[in-house]
Amino acid sequence: MGAGMSVAGGEPERRRAILDAALACFTVKGFSATTVDDIRIRSGASVGSIYHHFGGKERIAAALYIAGIRDYQEGILAVLREHRDARAGITALVGHHLRWIAEHPDLARFLLRRRETEVALASDGELREMNRALFEAIADWLRPHVAAGRVRSLPTDLYSALLIGPSQEFARHWLEGRTKSTIEQAERSLAEAAWAAVSVEGA
Template sequence: MKKESRGAVGERSRRAILDAALDCFTRLGWAATTIEDIREVSGASVGSVYHHFGAKEGIAVALYLDCLRQHQDTLKLQLEKATDAESFVRAVVIHTITWSRANPDAARYLIRMRREDAVAAAEPELQEATGGFLLEGINRLKAYARDGQLLKLPSSAYLPLLQGPAQELLRHWAGGRMELKPGIEKVLADAAWRCLRPEPTGRREP
């Protein structure tokens, strides 16, 4: 049997710690979770935990980035299939809801931890991780607008109109105040498209 490389062992250990951290933060809460809780669930040694992440704050940031990348990577796959502005808009909104429904612990973690000091302190790292992805999306929306497939708006207006209602719904859901009922993603996708689609040709002002 081929011996596992040192790098593979390290990555497996790192993955186990992140998975354990998400489990502990979900069950116990961020503030109440200890390194020992994470170590016990992951099966890793204390030395391994500190080697990979340092203190609990390091785990929090690494887990946040990991969940964010999972969301972005799967969204990219959906956006690659989009052939026009409408399918792009709908893909963003629908994926935001369906991914959260399929990955509730990760989605709630992203929502709840965004303004925690541990994550907020790593803002430059978060900007580096998301900046390129967001810029690519904005550029694609602007290109659709130039082609007449979307309303021509200031760049800063696209994301609030596109994702604002879905993000608000998810905040209530993460706080336990609302359910993600079947079909709600289509309702919000329809609403986003109505906000962003171009005015019908020949429309007259009353």
């Protein structure tokens, strides 16, 4: 399977094979043009196995979306656990965001193109709970840095926009081949910009 095509680990082997096949089909043909039979042929799974694990194509797409978001978010949580220093942690968050996209370009394109509302409808609240837990973890990590006067006190959604928003915009253009800078070249500047956006002057 080509670089960037495989869904992150943690899924049972057959289920993961179906998700990998779905991602490959969505990448080549697009979501609308892909059929369950395309996924069956590419994965080697039976139709019965596909419907046993997922149901229809919308459920497969929702499971793929959630698997990708879970892997991405687990990396964010690992960064928070590993860094107590505010500046180092925020720099690492930006780095994780960009490197994850560089390592999973096809999955990143799929995540960016699918509407989260569509996935939420097919995921029975799982995506909403994952996002809630992530924002709570970020808020908990930021709280002592805000109290110590190193980070500005802001609503949680603004932290996300300021820390990840510029990197997300760069990544969109990078995935479409519209940037001159590489991910590695962009990482340092975007990390410095993220820190400048949320830090207290002189911290």
